[in-house]
Amino acid sequence: MLSVREISITYGENPVPAVADFSLEMKQGEIVSIVGESGSGKTSLVRAILGCLPGGGHVSQGEILFEGRALSGLGPEEWRNLRGTEISMIFQDSGAMLNPVRRIGSQYVEYIRTHERVSRKEAWEKGKEMLEQMRLPAGEHIMRSYPFQLSGGQRQRVGIAMAMTFQPKLLLADEPTSALDVTTQAQIVRQMLKLRDEYHTGIIVVTHNLGVAAYMADRIVVMKEGRIVDAGTRDQILNHPSSHYTKNLLDSVPAMGGYRFV
Ligand SMILES: Nc1ncnc2c1ncn2[C@@H]1O[C@H](COP(=O)(O)OP(=O)(O)OP(=O)(O)O)[C@@H](O)[C@H]1O
Ligand SMILES: [Mg+2]
Secondary structure: OEEEEEEEEEEOOOOOOOEEEEEEEEOOOOEEEEEEOOOOOHHHHHHHHOOOOOOOEEEEEEEEEEOOEEHHHOOHHHHHHHEOOOEEEEOOOHHHHOOOOOOHHHHHHHHHHHHOOOOHHHHHHHHHHHHHHOOOOOHHHHHOOOHHHOOHHHHHHHHHHHHHOOOOOEEEEEOOOOOOOHHHHHHHHHHHHHHHHHHOOEEEEEOOOHHHHHHHOOEEEEEEOOEEEEEEEHHHHHHOOOOHHHHHHHHOOOEEOOEEOO
């Protein structure tokens, strides 16, 4: 489905790439977690896949193929068709992406209608149904609310619902649970697992939280200073990490009663 081939990402005139020689092969329905310290290039990587690097950032080397097509060759129209339908993204605080002065419903309807020719009423129903699938009860009520009237966890679920509306093949999630309390984190993580089970969505989840990676991921990629320092199945990384960096990362996870939960 996704094939990232030895890409480097460079910002502006900066000679040091933010990401260097990064490769990743992903199949439909797989969950890959990318972990690594702040500034290691995780966000740059997922933004490169979605073709939305900020501030003069660009893929300076290598290529990214989605379903066999090189993303670098896509025109604006093709990107518009791909984003939100085939590939979508959720951010650390999806609530911040919502317009604060417009109700959820009107934003959701507009979003659906940019991708699909349906009536307002149909779009409304579809949005409501998606919210309810994300375990947001009373979808109608949420649709009529302003973003500030919802909790952080509810807003995040609205973000996930929107990202999942068109059952994308690939979901990019950048720190999707970091802004949330532990209970809500767990709910969101379970929600994403359900998406994989129900829709066979492939998920790349960027997280600082090794616990989240350990719980969700089939495979884990560890990054440091723009490079991959370790990659393998969850068990390989958690039980037999090859690099010192990963070992240190694992050792820094707090233990409870002498038992580490990753
Ligand atoms: N908008 C930008 N303009 C210029 N350089 C940038 C920009 N965004 C990122 N970079 C460069 O890319 C590097 C990696 O940043 P990135 O945001 O990808 O890291 P990250 O792993 O997501 O960090 P964090 O865990 O803090 O979110 C940064 O150290 C910085 O040098
Ligand atoms: Mg980041």
